[in-house]
Amino acid sequence: MTDPRKVYSAGTIKKICLDAGADDIGLVDLDREALRHEREPILFVYPRTRAIISLAIANNRENIQSPARYVANAEYHHTGDRTSAVSREILRRLNRLGIRGVVVNRSWPMAMERYPGKIFDVSHKIMAVEAGLGHMGLNRLVLHPKMGSCIQLESILVDGVMDEYDRPLEDSPCIHCNLCAVVCPTGAITRGEPFDFMACMTHTYRDNSAGFHDLVEACVTAKNMEEFGSRFDERETGLMWQSLMFGMSYRCSYCMAVCPAGxxxxxxxxxxxxxxxxxxxxxxxxxxxxxxxxxxSRAEEKARRNGKKEVRIVKATSRTLSR
Ligand code: SF4
Ligand code: SF4
Structure with missing residues (x-):
């Protein structure tokens, strides 16, 4: 058990994290005012939490930018796995100093038993902003001052107290170029308007739980294969199969690809x-x-304005899927 009176050197902790493979990290104390709404769910995950280590790992940017979206999805999966491996290695090394903790995974699995309620406990974006790793841009992604938008975030809840913590950056790396809004096929990003989570999730997470529920419904209620095919054609069934077999496929994330921040x-x-x-x-x-x-929806209106896109009307997705 960690000595509650012991104060650890932030410099030492950061060096351990960077040596273990993090591209950047920041330290956040649980008691700060900005985390008042985050505290309870964090303590639910690990009741001994005193501080949060937020870490960022860069994606290979050109993978994310490729129009071959399977290349981008493989990047999310592989760099995501590496992020989790680095977090776990950090925690093992901190254990040797006497610090205990929990790695909170950056993505699935989540608490699906609460769906359609809030299925996550720790917002990695909020932790990263508080840790001074960046600010959210117009695209609602955390923009790192050096690496920009093409990063993955994870959080480690620890029971150690540090001698120094990080604070949010003074300036945002967002340069207000509006490219994320230009490329967004659903209008989820529209300058001067609140981010439309529903529009983004409904499209980007189509091969995730919402689409899967629709698939099950179509299987159960379609009278024959012709009717089933009108709701899920071979291409859509194939994409769902791929997502289930090889890790979730994201339909979009263009707003990460085009962002020139950093x-x-x-x-x-x-x-x-x-x-x-x-x-x-x-x-x-x-x-x-x-x-x-x-x-x-406004998303339908936006999608129909782009002649290259084929609009498919589906049920809206819950925003509670996103951290
Ligand atoms: S992921 Fe796609 S739909 Fe969602 S906000 Fe980004 S560009 Fe728009
Ligand atoms: S694409 Fe431009 S406007 Fe959008 S978040 Fe990045 S820098 Fe900001």
Whole structure:
């Protein structure tokens, strides 16, 4: 058990995290005012929590930017697995110092027994912002000042007290270029409007639980294969099969791909905006694909304005799927 009077050096903890493979990390004390709404669920996961280690690991950006979305999805899975492996290694090394804790996974599995209520306990985005790893941009992703939007986040709840904690950055790395709104097929990102979680989830998470429920419903209620095929054709059944077999496929995440925030991307973008738009934004904006929207929604209106997209009307998805 960790000595409750012992105070650990933040510098030592950070070095352990970076040596174990994190690209960046920040330390957050549980008692700060900004976490008042997060405290209870965090303590539910690990009642001995005194601090949170938030870590960021970079995705291979060009994978995320490819119009071949299976390449982007493989990147999410592999870098996601690496993120979790690094977190677990960090915790093992901290154990040797006497610190105990819990790694909170960045994605599924989550508490699906609470669905459609809130199925997660720890918001990795809030932890990352509080840890000074970045700020949320117009695309609602945490933008790291160096690595930009192409990162994965995870949180480790620990029972140790540190001698120093991090604070949110003063400035946001978002450069207000509006490219995320331009490329968003559902209008979930619209400048001057609140982020439309429902629109994003309904489309991007189509091969996730909402689409799966629809698949089950179609299996049970369709009178014959013809009717089933009108609700789930072979392509859609194939995508669902792939998602179930090999890890969830995201239909979109274009807002991460096009974002030029961060020192590693911004200078190149500012120097040659045309190349960025022609090479990264347009292939995604103009990618022929189905876009899944709720009937009569703003998302339907936006999707229908893009002649390259085929609109499919489905039930709206719960926003509680997203951390
Ligand atoms: S993931 Fe796609 S639908 Fe969702 S906000 Fe980003 S660009 Fe829009
Ligand atoms: S694409 Fe532009 S506006 Fe959108 S989050 Fe990134 S920097 Fe901000």
């Amino acid at each position: 020192e590693e991307v911004r200078p190149g973008y500012l120097e040659n905006r045309k190349e960025h738009i022609e090479g990264i934004v347009k292939p995604l904006r103009d990618r022929p694909e189905r876009v899944y929207v709720a009937a009569g």
